[in-house]
Amino acid sequence: MRFLRSLATSFALLAALAPCIAGSAELRGTGDLGIIIERAAGRAVLVETTTHTILGMFDGLGDLSHASAVFSRDGRFAFVFGRDGGLSKLDLLTGTVAARIIQAGNSIGGAISQDGRLVAVSNYEPGGVRVFDSATLAPVADIPAVYGADERRSRVVGLVDAPGRRFVFSLFDADEIWVADLNNEKSPAIQRVPGIGREPYDALITPDARYYVAGLFGEDGLALLDLWAPEQGVRRVLADYGRGEERLPVYKMPHLEGWAAAGDYLFVPGVGHHYVLAVDRRTWQEVARIWVHGQPVFAMARPDGRQVWVNFALPDNDAVQVIDVATLKVVQEFNPGRAVLHMEFTPRGEEVWISARDDNRVVVYDTATFKPVAELAVDQPSGIFFAARANRIGM
């Protein structure tokens, strides 16, 4: 009897403390957390930047061959967008997948609203944007990218968030930019900007969240939309952008996530050429061409804007070069490994994490000394995303 009583006491204690045990992941801040995509395995690794350590892993995330991520406003959750239409909500504190849905057939990219309440995904199939409640992933709105007299649906690209609970995106098949206002969630207000140029294949929003820039596959130049005055339509900038000896396939066009803002300039990977353009942020005029190692893919600005780090496409994709913003010259070059796919700076910029997919590692560099300070074993790493993005517009 007494044995049973003590057993009961023990179980009662355990039951009472069960929530405590289950959530007894140690208390910690979220500001120094991040995820790294393991693109072949369909997993994401959970990392801490302060100590350069792997804390855990999220499995079963589907097709991550072209994955991206955004973060909840409290920094606790990552929303991962998979190529197969998967949308996964990852809890960085418990190391578990909090929620997961398949919301479309073929999907590319997503965004989170300024207030953190809505997550949007841009889909190729069916063409359009779907919006979900960030807390539950319950569907909130569906925006079919319908165009033309026969009401076809266009593939959607270049989805970003903009201030005021808006999402901005481009319709590849329709040559349009749409600005969707989600303040009335049941009935999103769509502002259509037609005739922006042929086949927008990607886009970005400038760090000040003012300009939406769409890259055009079907013609040279870029379409620039002032989000403070979208009714004025687009203007063409960098009119020669894209002009090469031969037309590249669309998947080889430099993606606009590869642009960097630093100092007075935007740094823009050249198309089909081995240079990075320095473009004046006020006038949108090209100021300089910086010749680099190969076809640049990403130009990433160190957060203080003093350097821009560049990686490259095949066959030069084992190298990284560093451009000094003051002189617009290449000042460093090194090889983190084979197939450098992505780079991410710590939020204040003292270190940068670099993926080397074919060497199954991520290397961390000190951005003042350019010396490697840590190396992590990660399976075919691609995208690296830090939780500090939670507090930046357009990320």
Next chain:
Amino acid sequence: MRFLRSLATSFALLAALAPCIAGSAELRGTGDLGIIIERAAGRAVLVETTTHTILGMFDGLGDLSHASAVFSRDGRFAFVFGRDGGLSKLDLLTGTVAARIIQAGNSIGGAISQDGRLVAVSNYEPGGVRVFDSATLAPVADIPAVYGADERRSRVVGLVDAPGRRFVFSLFDADEIWVADLNNEKSPAIQRVPGIGREPYDALITPDARYYVAGLFGEDGLALLDLWAPEQGVRRVLADYGRGEERLPVYKMPHLEGWAAAGDYLFVPGVGHHYVLAVDRRTWQEVARIWVHGQPVFAMARPDGRQVWVNFALPDNDAVQVIDVATLKVVQEFNPGRAVLHMEFTPRGEEVWISARDDNRVVVYDTATFKPVAELAVDQPSGIFFAARANRIGM
């Protein structure tokens, strides 16, 4: 015997779970947390911005009449600098004071290093800067602000962090700027910039962490130091700045934390006049004067740079005005309450929190509609600081 055994089992269980119980504050992210200073009571209130709620309170923080705060790189801790030399480390997750020291007699302001490992405090008495380990608050370095043949110690002002584990600060009594490199903690390397102008009373670092700007009490104009080339010394900018009909006492000089960067401009409170200057960020030339309600104290930029919100000194300190950056015109005005001391935007800028000290409240406004959305009862609130500052240089 069996009773003792069951008791022992229960105690063993409790002991094993003690860390769990003690730290059983619910798991949560830190990205949406913040603190508000209760200046008269020597307390700080812990708040969450997502739900506009008060989560707890930190007591016994000494003289907070001119307090400021920085955050650990993981966003979990706030370091509060008190006027009486107090340095308090607050745990935002447990709601407790993790550590507290009195490190000087009279103190003004502090900073945290780019990598988050060092916390520095600037002291009037004894004049100099003291540096502490951010994990433990153990002393790391002491930099007496010694100058002149008779080796007096100057009061130190305008302390900021700069990339590369450096701290930059000004010596009010010595007319100097010092750049301290803490990479060798036992022996900080000090670069002295002498003769920068008379009586620097405050300073700031531009958001790109490139320029250190010191306000001069003893003459008109400001001293500008390019941190990418500090050996070149300072140059004078805004040569008329400070020129008023009469000389103001130093405590009435607008503090340089009151400057805002938005769009192409810096917004600078006028000295002794009812205007805000718009200064071109590239040329440092004054571009416009925006006439406002009273003597401006803080100009704070909405994170997307579309608006600048301004508060005022006595007797107009119950008002806030909003400047539209595109047109450089005042577009809104309202009264959050009596004695508006400080404002803080949520990191993506959709809301702003405003202190009204003499009404013992903090009001939250939607920055798109300008409507109040929440109100919190806080005792004589002054400074409002959000944990998102953890991930921004110079904050």
